[in-house]
Amino acid sequence: MISTGTAVAPSAEATRVPRPGVVLIRAVAAVLVLHGFLVGLWTTQHDVRLGYLDAVRHVLNRPLGIGEDFGVFAVMLLLTTGGYLAQLDRAPLRWQLVRDYLPVGVTSVLATIVAALGAQIWTVPLAPMTDVLTAAGNVTLVSHLVNEVQLLVPLAWFALLLLAGTAAAAVINEYRGLAMLVVPLGQIVLSAAVVAVAPDSRLAGVIVFFPLVAVGQLIALAQRGGLKTGPVVGFGFLGLFVMVMLQTLKPEFARWWYPVPAVFTMLLVGLGVVFSGELAARLTTFRVVRWLSDHAVWLALLQGVVGYAVLDVLGGFLPVGVALVVAVGATGAAAAACHLLVRRVPA
Numbered sequence: 001m002i003s004t005g006t007a008v009a010p011s012a013e014a015t016r017v018p019r020p021g022v023v024l025i026r027a028v029a030a031v032l033v034l035h036g037f038l039v040g041l042w043t044t045q046h047d048v049r050l051g052y053l054d055a056v057r058h059v060l061n062r063p064l065g066i067g068e069d070f071g072v073f074a075v076m077l078l079l080t081t082g083g084y085l086a087q088l089d090r091a092p093l094r095w096q097l098v099r100d101y102l103p104v105g106v107t108s109v110l111a112t113i114v115a116a117l118g119a120q121i122w123t124v125p126l127a128p129m130t131d132v133l134t135a136a137g138n139v140t141l142v143s144h145l146v147n148e149v150q151l152l153v154p155l156a157w158f159a160l161l162l163l164a165g166t167a168a169a170a171v172i173n174e175y176r177g178l179a180m181l182v183v184p185l186g187q188i189v190l191s192a193a194v195v196a197v198a199p200d201s202r203l204a205g206v207i208v209f210f211p212l213v214a215v216g217q218l219i220a221l222a223q224r225g226g227l228k229t230g231p232v233v234g235f236g237f238l239g240l241f242v243m244v245m246l247q248t249l250k251p252e253f254a255r256w257w258y259p260v261p262a263v264f265t266m267l268l269v270g271l272g273v274v275f276s277g278e279l280a281a282r283l284t285t286f287r288v289v290r291w292l293s294d295h296a297v298w299l300a301l302l303q304g305v306v307g308y309a310v311l312d313v314l315g316g317f318l319p320v321g322v323a324l325v326v327a328v329g330a331t332g333a334a335a336a337a338c339h340l341l342v343r344r345v346p347a
Contacts, residue, residue: 016088020280021272027292029077030299036071038303065260073261075158080269082162083216086169093170104159107301108138111152120312122304124151145203157206165213184214192242199249208246211239236266298335307331
């Protein structure tokens with residue numbers, strides 16, 4: 001329930017500052033998303049065996065029930081922390097939306113150019129099409145909601161959910177009160193409705209992760225003192241129900257066990273806020289941690305364009321391990337350059 005106690009509330013500034021634990025989690029997510037898709041998926045697509053990757057899958061992925069080399073788990077972390085950060089953000093909504101869209105917009109345009117030049121990038125399906133309609137559908141993100149349409153940036157769907165979460169967080173901040181429960185509940189109900197009506201659609205496969213953004217919003221509201229822990233936990237279970245429902249209606253979705261990493265995600269972010277202490281604060285003083293956290297979304301999106309293109313060019317000339325290191329470095333350099341665009345957007 002919404003807190004109505006008379007205790008002294010935390011200062012406004014303190015309730016709008018992200019916990020160091022969240023910064024640390026986003027830095028970890030940035031590393032895991034590169035590991036999952038640029039290393040794990042690329043090597044799988046090209047039938048390349050890496051000893052350390054096999055060991056990680058055997059020792060960690062399978063026992064923990066977190067598949068896909070931690071890639072989707074990393075995206076879940078970015079979605080939940082993204083909802084959390086959007087709820088704390090008090091910049092004008094139009095600028096929040098611009099900042100959220102720029103990474104996916106720039107990456108989609110870059111993917112169109114790189115694919116048109118003949119480089120092999122990560123697309124779904126793998127053979128890229130670069131006609132005007134395909135490019136427009138990807139830049140506007142419409143392609144991620146329509147079945148059988150070419151995707152030039154396959155992970156752009158999570159940026160679409162972050163955009164929707166930013167708008168929802170702005171509504172909560174504007175109206176407060178019951179909106180703190182009604183809006184997150186609406187996000188979860190909408191997700192469940194789409195899954196129930198069209199479980200085989202691409203939209204259902206995307207929106208099933210939307211409750212994680214809502215849980216991130218609720219965690220931020222709890223940090224600010226507007227909510228107690230009970231509703232956050234309850235909404236978390238509702239979000240898991242949506243995933244279980246899609247698994248029931250679409251059996252092939254069940255083989256990924258997504259509710260398992262979703263539980264880990266919600267627990268990790270929640271604990272990262274509640275128990276964010278001196279150790280987390282000390283770790284976030286390291287420049288590399290802050291850099292990874294700030295560039296996490298760019299890294300997730302650009303790896304399939306820049307990283308894959310570099311591997312396409314260097315894969316036949318360098319040992320795979322060396323080529324992967326160069327690809328990661330090139331993705332990081334591109335993320336740093338593109339991030340400068342976001343910094344120019346007014347706060």
